[in-house]
Amino acid sequence: MIRSPARCSMLVLNYVSEPNTNLLCCICRMPFVDPVTTRTCSHTFCRDCIVQAISHARFCPVDRSALSIDDLSPANSIIRSLVDELAVECIHRSSGCTYTCQRQLLTAHVMSACPFALVPCPKGECDETLARKDMESHSCSTHTLAPCDLCGAKFQLDELPKHLSQCNDTLVTCESCTLEVPRRGLSAHNTTCPEALVPCPQAPNGCGWTGPRASLASSHLSACSYEAIKGFFALHTTRFARLTEENLILRHKIDTLEGALQTTKCELQSVKTALGPWYRADGVYPLSAYSRSRPPLSSTDLPTELQPASASSSSATPPHARPFNSRVEDATSALDHALPAVQDLAPYFPPVSPEEPLNRDRASDLAARRRTLPAAWEPLAPFGGAAVTPQHTQVAPLNLSTTLEGALAEVRESVVALGGAVDSLGRRSDIALTNEALRLNEEIMSLRANIHGLRMQVHAIMMDRNAQVTGRSGSAEMQNLSPGVHILGAGGMGGGDGSWPLPMHTPPLPRGFYSYPQAMSPGGLGQSTTKL
């Protein structure tokens, strides 16, 4: 059962005087609280008491007549007034409240006025519950500010002792002269206190004296041997500082250079790794015929034709002082030899000098063009004999100063050009072969015509002779002989159609061209002549 605070307090009320027994509830034996009267038997009880009793047994506690909750009705207002006006003591009498009032007024007293009533902290910031009379002096440690007696600043209660130990206005005693000074002035006092122990001003230079400030000026300074040569100390200190500073700068420079050197070494190492066999240390000149004309790594990226005479001459001649751009070849050869000093440090520096890129680029372009075109066309100009002479072989130059990829690209380009050249050479050979074959055919035809003419002449001569020898019969023999000649012509010449076919034993063309006249004599013509 839920009871309101007021109702709770009613159950423990102390009545000032013993109430009339007619006003007592027979269940709780106390004056009625919220009295109700039964309609059936007109007995009066506290409402809570009779409700609880009915829940246990449904009859009237006084006369045991049947009773239910519905039979209850509020008691007569006279009864209500009588019990409400009974004088009661404050429920906080045990705490000290001597207040007495009518019962109906007690709740208001407790709730709003009783100095002994427990109420929560009005600021709601602490969990304490305290008597109302103590509220004025209540100081929650969490939210009440208290002023510092010395400096006037306000602090929370629990922080005040901590503040007092640090307050700037607290008087503290100087350790040297026992004078009491505020904490805020202590440091200032320490710089002037005559009793404070101070070292000699020359302590950095080695004076070990320490004593009261008062006796420093009066006695020590005049006797201090360091003080006498303090001018020397000053000079010495200045010089030392300068040297130190200089040393510092130099050290910094060395550090920087070392760092740069380290970086360069790392880069060089990576370049070496990347180049592999392309890398050659300074001063190592490979002596092979191929690279004899090559300058050291950094010297140039210009191509050089490997014609032995010009190569040996260009590497043998001392450097000329001609202008760079007079002619491309001259410029490149001059460059090759004008940079010996650079060559020494070549591995450590980028290959292209900043003032030269234009010349070099243009030269390399030109050379590349010149390299590709003649490589394709030059061998064709001296037809036949020139193509097979090994002395005129042209090799695409390697450019060691570009990156490996560049060199590879150039080599690939050269290979492609070479492939093109070989291809065109093959085609050209085919054309030449065809031409040669045609020419030979024509020559054979003319020879055949000649032979035919000769045969005809020989035949005519023979006929003439036969006619002269035999007369008419000669003409009959002539008739017999002519098929034999035809058979000889068909078997010797290989033709079956009566025309003049090419000779069957024609040898392969190139050889045939040179050796045909010799071959013909033992061939068909020779046979026919011997037969004839």
Next chain:
Amino acid sequence: MALPKRIIKETERLVADPAPGITAAPHDDNLRYFDVTIQGPDGSPFQQGIFKLELFLPEEYPMAPPKVRFLTKIYHPNIDKLGRICLDILKDKWSPALQIRTVLLSIQALLSAPNPDDPLAPDVAKHYKENEKDAQRVSPRVDAAVRVRMRPSGADDRSEFSLHLFIETRHLVC
């Protein structure tokens, strides 16, 4: 749970203004437990006797009746050998308007007016019905014997007499 104010008031009144022939005192360690003595009412077979009882107020009191039991053996048709009492107001007729005082007065009245029609000890009730005089003659003797046995100590002249009686009439009780 705090003791209800009603119990406090009842206890105060029982101690300060006891009913005639009845004493009730709460235990110090349990204020709901009372030691009760009831004198045998004048004009009853138990007139000479002082009967000890125990009374306990349950948590529901006053909505539930108090629990009362005779500690002293008594030859009564409504009280059995264990001291349990057959009394309607201690059972279904309990009313919260009743009090400890009224309960004890009712028990005292039960001693003067046994009710053999609603027995708890059938043999005693039968005895009463058949021969009320004889039963009433037995009652004080049994009572006296049992009372001596219950008394903690102390030998007065009456106890010797009672002990003699107890030995003599033992067969009547057990």
